[in-house]
Amino acid sequence: MTELPYVAATELAALLDAGDISAVELTETLRARVEHLDDKLHLFLKRTDERALSDARAADARRSSGDRLSLFDGVPIGYKDIFVTRGVPTTCGSRILEGWVPPFDATVVERCSRAGLPILGKLNMDEFAMGSSTENSAFGPSKNPWNLKTVPGGSSGASAALVAAGGAPWAWGTETGGSVRQPASLCGVVGVKPTYGLVSRYGMIAFASSLDQAGPLSRTVKDSAALLTIAAGHDPLDSTSIPQAAPDYLEGIDRGIAGMRIGIVKEIESGDGMQPGVGERVQEAYQRLEKLGASIEEVSLPSFEYGISAYYLIAPAEASSNLARYDGVRYGLRSSDGSDVGAMMARTRAEGFGDEVKRRIMLGTYALSAGYYDAYYGKAQRVRTLITRDLERAYASVDLIACPTSPTTAFKLGERTNDPLAMYLSDVFTVPVNLAGNAAISVPCGVSADDGLPVGLQLIAKSLDEATMFRAAYAFEQDLGWIDSPEGRPPL
Amino acid sequence: MSMTATDLYETTVGLEIHVELATASKMFCGCPVTFGQEPNTRTCPVCLGLPGSLPVANERAVEHTMKIALALDCRIAEHSLFHRKNYFYPDMPKNYQISQYDLPLGYAGAVEITGGFGTTRVGITRVHLEEDTGKSIHVGGSGRIHDSHYSLEDFNRAGTPLVEIVTEPDIHSAEEARAFVNELRALLESLGVSDVRMEEGSLRVDANVSVRRAGETAHGVKVEVKNMNSVRSVGRALEYEQERQRKALESGERLIQETRHFDEKSGTTSSGRAKEVSSDYRYFAEPDLVPFEPTAEWIERIKSSLPELPAARRERFVAQYGLGSADVEVLTSTTSLADWFEAAAAAYKGEPKKVVNWIVADLFRLLNEAGIEVGAAKISPAQLARLVELVDSGAISGKQAKQVLGDMFATGNDPEAIAAERGMQQISDEGALDLVVAEVIEQNPGVADKVRGGNIGPLGFLVGQVMKKTKGQANPGLVNDLLRSKLVE
Amino acid sequence: MPIDRAAVDHVARLARLDLSEQERRRMSDELGKILEHAERIQALALDGVEPTSHAVAIRNVMRPDEARPSLTQEEALSNAPVAEGGRFSVPRILEEEE
Numbered sequence A: 001m002t003e004l005p006y007v008a009a010t011e012l013a014a015l016l017d018a019g020d021i022s023a024v025e026l027t028e029t030l031r032a033r034v035e036h037l038d039d040k041l042h043l044f045l046k047r048t049d050e051r052a053l054s055d056a057r058a059a060d061a062r063r064s065s066g067d068r069l070s071l072f073d074g075v076p077i078g079y080k081d082i083f084v085t086r087g088v089p090t091t092c093g094s095r096i097l098e099g100w101v102p103p104f105d106a107t108v109v110e111r112c113s114r115a116g117l118p119i120l121g122k123l124n125m126d127e128f129a130m131g132s133s134t135e136n137s138a139f140g141p142s143k144n145p146w147n148l149k150t151v152p153g154g155s156s157g158a159s160a161a162l163v164a165a166g167g168a169p170w171a172w173g174t175e176t177g178g179s180v181r182q183p184a185s186l187c188g189v190v191g192v193k194p195t196y197g198l199v200s201r202y203g204m205i206a207f208a209s210s211l212d213q214a215g216p217l218s219r220t221v222k223d224s225a226a227l228l229t230i231a232a233g234h235d236p237l238d239s240t241s242i243p244q245a246a247p248d249y250l251e252g253i254d255r256g257i258a259g260m261r262i263g264i265v266k267e268i269e270s271g272d273g274m275q276p277g278v279g280e281r282v283q284e285a286y287q288r289l290e291k292l293g294a295s296i297e298e299v300s301l302p303s304f305e306y307g308i309s310a311y312y313l314i315a316p317a318e319a320s321s322n323l324a325r326y327d328g329v330r331y332g333l334r335s336s337d338g339s340d341v342g343a344m345m346a347r348t349r350a351e352g353f354g355d356e357v358k359r360r361i362m363l364g365t366y367a368l369s370a371g372y373y374d375a376y377y378g379k380a381q382r383v384r385t386l387i388t389r390d391l392e393r394a395y396a397s398v399d400l401i402a403c404p405t406s407p408t409t410a411f412k413l414g415e416r417t418n419d420p421l422a423m424y425l426s427d428v429f430t431v432p433v434n435l436a437g438n439a440a441i442s443v444p445c446g447v448s449a450d451d452g453l454p455v456g457l458q459l460i461a462k463s464l465d466e467a468t469m470f471r472a473a474y475a476f477e478q479d480l481g482w483i484d485s486p487e488g489r490p491p492l
Numbered sequence B: 001m002s003m004t005a006t007d008l009y010e011t012t013v014g015l016e017i018h019v020e021l022a023t024a025s026k027m028f029c030g031c032p033v034t035f036g037q038e039p040n041t042r043t044c045p046v047c048l049g050l051p052g053s054l055p056v057a058n059e060r061a062v063e064h065t066m067k068i069a070l071a072l073d074c075r076i077a078e079h080s081l082f083h084r085k086n087y088f089y090p091d092m093p094k095n096y097q098i099s100q101y102d103l104p105l106g107y108a109g110a111v112e113i114t115g116g117f118g119t120t121r122v123g124i125t126r127v128h129l130e131e132d133t134g135k136s137i138h139v140g141g142s143g144r145i146h147d148s149h150y151s152l153e154d155f156n157r158a159g160t161p162l163v164e165i166v167t168e169p170d171i172h173s174a175e176e177a178r179a180f181v182n183e184l185r186a187l188l189e190s191l192g193v194s195d196v197r198m199e200e201g202s203l204r205v206d207a208n209v210s211v212r213r214a215g216e217t218a219h220g221v222k223v224e225v226k227n228m229n230s231v232r233s234v235g236r237a238l239e240y241e242q243e244r245q246r247k248a249l250e251s252g253e254r255l256i257q258e259t260r261h262f263d264e265k266s267g268t269t270s271s272g273r274a275k276e277v278s279s280d281y282r283y284f285a286e287p288d289l290v291p292f293e294p295t296a297e298w299i300e301r302i303k304s305s306l307p308e309l310p311a312a313r314r315e316r317f318v319a320q321y322g323l324g325s326a327d328v329e330v331l332t333s334t335t336s337l338a339d340w341f342e343a344a345a346a347a348y349k350g351e352p353k354k355v356v357n358w359i360v361a362d363l364f365r366l367l368n369e370a371g372i373e374v375g376a377a378k379i380s381p382a383q384l385a386r387l388v389e390l391v392d393s394g395a396i397s398g399k400q401a402k403q404v405l406g407d408m409f410a411t412g413n414d415p416e417a418i419a420a421e422r423g424m425q426q427i428s429d430e431g432a433l434d435l436v437v438a439e440v441i442e443q444n445p446g447v448a449d450k451v452r453g454g455n456i457g458p459l460g461f462l463v464g465q466v467m468k469k470t471k472g473q474a475n476p477g478l479v480n481d482l483l484r485s486k487l488v489e
Numbered sequence C: 001m002p003i004d005r006a007a008v009d010h011v012a013r014l015a016r017l018d019l020s021e022q023e024r025r026r027m028s029d030e031l032g033k034i035l036e037h038a039e040r041i042q043a044l045a046l047d048g049v050e051p052t053s054h055a056v057a058i059r060n061v062m063r064p065d066e067a068r069p070s071l072t073q074e075e076a077l078s079n080a081p082v083a084e085g086g087r088f089s090v091p092r093i094l095e096e097e098e
């Protein structure tokens, strides 16, 4: 048997049901593993060991009396610290929220708790999810288990690193412009960006509301499908939640991809800042999909290249407004400086926010301000329409679109911190999907020949067509066999 | 008529009115909408603006807004959206207000108002829905904002649904503005969507006022007047402001665009400090709420749920009860008064007009003195009807009835019981009165002679003397007849 | 092209960010670069293209007007930096603040 920390949640469920392991045993094992990892990788902003153990004990009691809450009752999970947790400090990676203890649970947390998933703790992230490396955390960067000198990606970097290194079978991250898929790609795990509106945003601290979406991270495709099944579906507390129940995404996941039409994007050239090793792996992946029975065709997405431009106007604009509430009045940090309330707010925000957050607040405020709205925010929203139309046009002839998740593998810590634009460009393939609202997944396709670091293949589905996406990713993963091989594990 | 100084100037007023809706829960969360609770006991993650919380629109608030819009003859937008209005203020939990911008729920309506000025059609630019802020209290100094040491915030009110109604600049006098606010209040009351209490802030009126020389085409400088806490202060503030601006123009002073606050005590407006920067609210579509696209069926359902509106009711009162416009004006000033009148008229056996006089003259005075609405009065419509019937039957005199009404108003007791308790009866016995009449003529020979000489005028004085001697219990009609038969015929 | 200093100051004020002199200088530079990249969209033909403000085509989402329990005063104030008499306390409010 695989060592417990590397067993997939879907398999852990079977072991728990069979009585081969207990939830307490599992939780203890993961806690010990986390202990070992956290020193090296800096993953947790808050560990909830005691609570996880008592949750696990309760799960064991339920199982023994034959009334488990779900198949996964007792399988622990970690949450990006963007999810609000009742009674557990939630910082969103920011000084400005240090010490805040929320009086409520995010819907995602509530649904996972209702399914019996013990909570391991709150995971590090770029401050307010603004970043692609986790270096923007106010509490120090996390590291990539594949190479401690590199970043795990971001902003859900610690969630991806935790899962990659066997600290938990799965974790929740969130996306605004690729913050689940990109770290998944950089850490060699699976990461999902569900259709906008599929998973409730209630209790997920807002970055850019029209783009934000929670997403699972796991080592296997099935685990992501299972975790999404637990949390997806209508929530009356989120007005943008799609008013329908979510299907069971495990159902039919193994039906294969014979006859599936997969598009590759004409406009993505191998040049353009793409690392050669990444290009190679992704090309192989396309061939593998073809071998598995899919037909590969070229599709044209001319507006894709404008995604970053539009994104870096829309997301900061919404963020500038979403982050206005951090003012030192009701919760979080308050500067001792300031003779009047306006000065107090301005000082609190100057002291509480990090550089990247300030930069985006400034950018967004500028883009919305009188005289610039039409040229920037208004235009960016029209580009958003073009991107959505391009995708819709493509889906007339294909079922899925395949491309790299990230143009590069994990980059070195500090390498891009002084060049915000270079950092932004690492989201070039993920951002258009957030703008359009579609579903997408990043699935590992091995390591790059040039640096031995993981490469991710991105599969972009139509809105609400997660089933097709999971089916293709699963077929690919099974055929590649990488995740179950020793090569699929970081050397840690 | 000579040309007065004010005729040389033209006043233009546009009103911006905020109405707190009387819903069970707040606009975007389930906290109860209540008043006078302990501070911060009606808040939740949503209305405190906690991280991660999200708004969900209150259906009744949306429907109330559509009702108001339809009652103001507005069109309902096919596509309507909430926007965020971004500015920092400590009473605003998110530092943006969820409001509406270029796509309000209702637009392009109108209301007709009548009064001494004739009839004016006031256009309604827009009717939109938004959320209220919390409340600050200022501590230290005089307790006013400008010299306080610090402030305290209570968010119980934050998130209360507010409807904003904006008029076209179709109002040209303080009297018209008053009439408009009165009309709007009556209309909102009839819809049952708000408490419409200006003193308590559930109806707040701001006015944009500008004055220019008559015949000029360029607009005058717009001044925003705030803090008018009653219909009366709307009139006073606008009268003051139009006079202030006229004088300024006359003396060649340059007016500035500013916000001025009305002071109830002095009856004047004063300038708030000029803003350093012009406001830049950075409106954008609220991404946490989806658009509204009311279906034809939905609009139709709301339309058909509208009650009889004040204007229609006024017309009906004229036709059904044969009332004059002055009486109708008073009776329909509030829905509850109009309802009260109709209940009394239904209970009364005689001509409704008679009941009207009692309401418009006597009951209205009592209500004003007590400072209450008719709904809060102890007297019932049926009791008033019976009181008037006592007068009709001659059981008590009109003068006695006024005393009885006073008691009824104070105690809520029945008119028959009060009259009996006070030992009231009307002397209609000719023999008994004849003696008193003769006595009065004898004691006032000069006056009696004048009447005999053909001057009927002082007859009333003699009637009064008889009433005095009988402690008001004489039947005044009979006294009149007796005096005439002795002195005139 | 860096954005001008007056704009940086104006935006910092709107955003209630008390930036240092050094931060302001850097903002003017960095924002300029990012906006330059964003300028690429100015070249696109966008006439007649509707803006997208929401990624979902849902309409008329409302909840029934039902009151639910609120937090207690203690819970509401539990994270307050400064509170007094059941209220959140803030430094004095200047009138032009609005």
Ligand SMILES: [Mg+2]
Pocket: B018, B099, B130, B164
């Ligand atoms: Mg307003």
Ligand SMILES: [Zn+2]
Pocket: B026, B029, B030, B031, B042, B043, B044, B045, B046, B047, B048, B159
């Ligand atoms: Zn609330």
